[in-house]
Amino acid sequence: MSENSPTNPEAPAAAWLPDPHDPTLLRYWDGAGWTGATAPRQPSLDDPTPPTTTESTPDQRTRRPRRRLVIAVLLAVTIAGTAIAGGVWKHRSDVAAAEAAARKAAAAKERREAEEEQAAREAAERARLQQARADYRGCTTQVGPLLDALRRVDARLDVGVSQSQLSSLVGAASVAYDRVEFDRIDAECASAAERMRVALNAYIGTVSTWNDCIFDDTFSCDVDRDILAGMRAKWSRASGLIQRADRLIDSLDPDRPAPTGSLAS
DSSP, X not given: OOTTSOSSSSOOOSEEEEOSSOTTEEEEEOSSSEEEEEEEOOSOTTOOSOSOOSXXXXXXXXXXXXXXXXXXXXXXXXXXXXXXXXXXXXXXXXXXXXHHHHHHHHHXXXXXXXXXXXXXXXXXXXXXXXXXXXXXXXXXXXXXXXXXXXXXXXXXXXXXXXXXXHHHHHHHHHHHXXXXXXXXXXXXXXXXXXXXXXXXXXXXXXXXXXXXXXXXXXXXXXXXXXXXXXXXXXXXXXXXXXXXXXXXXXXXXXXXXXXXXXXXX
């Protein structure tokens, strides 16, 4: 029998036996050969189970791989769970980032559209203002001389005028009216010009009435008694029309605040 076999030539069953090399130790015999498991030798050799061992038993060695396997499985599950949780967190983070980017893009688009709308409104206002100024210049160029001539008639009537003086002033206003190019003024300017036309006709009518009274063949017409009151009524109405035309033209000036009150005739 080799040195790894017990002293008994017949191989005993697995047990703790005296170590063949160290009498102070017990060594575990697995039924086929010595193992590396040892323990201090007890006073009584009849007790096969040592109190302590320096190396695990075969059952213990069998349980160790199982324990390692369980630990490895738990570690793998933990790692997998961590990876899954990390993936879920990353997915949510990506979704949140995408939503934030979408909101930012929508806000930028909204601001851009608002800026474009504001720029369009400002451009339209500049164009409107430019056109209004052009219309105002055109109106004052066309009907300004007529308005000035009618103002002179109205002012002269306030201080007193003879028939010949009135005739001369009204004649100058008629010339100014004939020079107006009505196809070159807009509707509002034409409305002011219409008021001036009515006022001019009133003045023309009073000049004709006064002239007829002076040159009456029957010598029965008296200006103060027969026609003055009627002429004054027409002059008053003409003065009001001139003032309304003046206010209307002023209101066409885009650089001047619109006056308060009605402009209707």
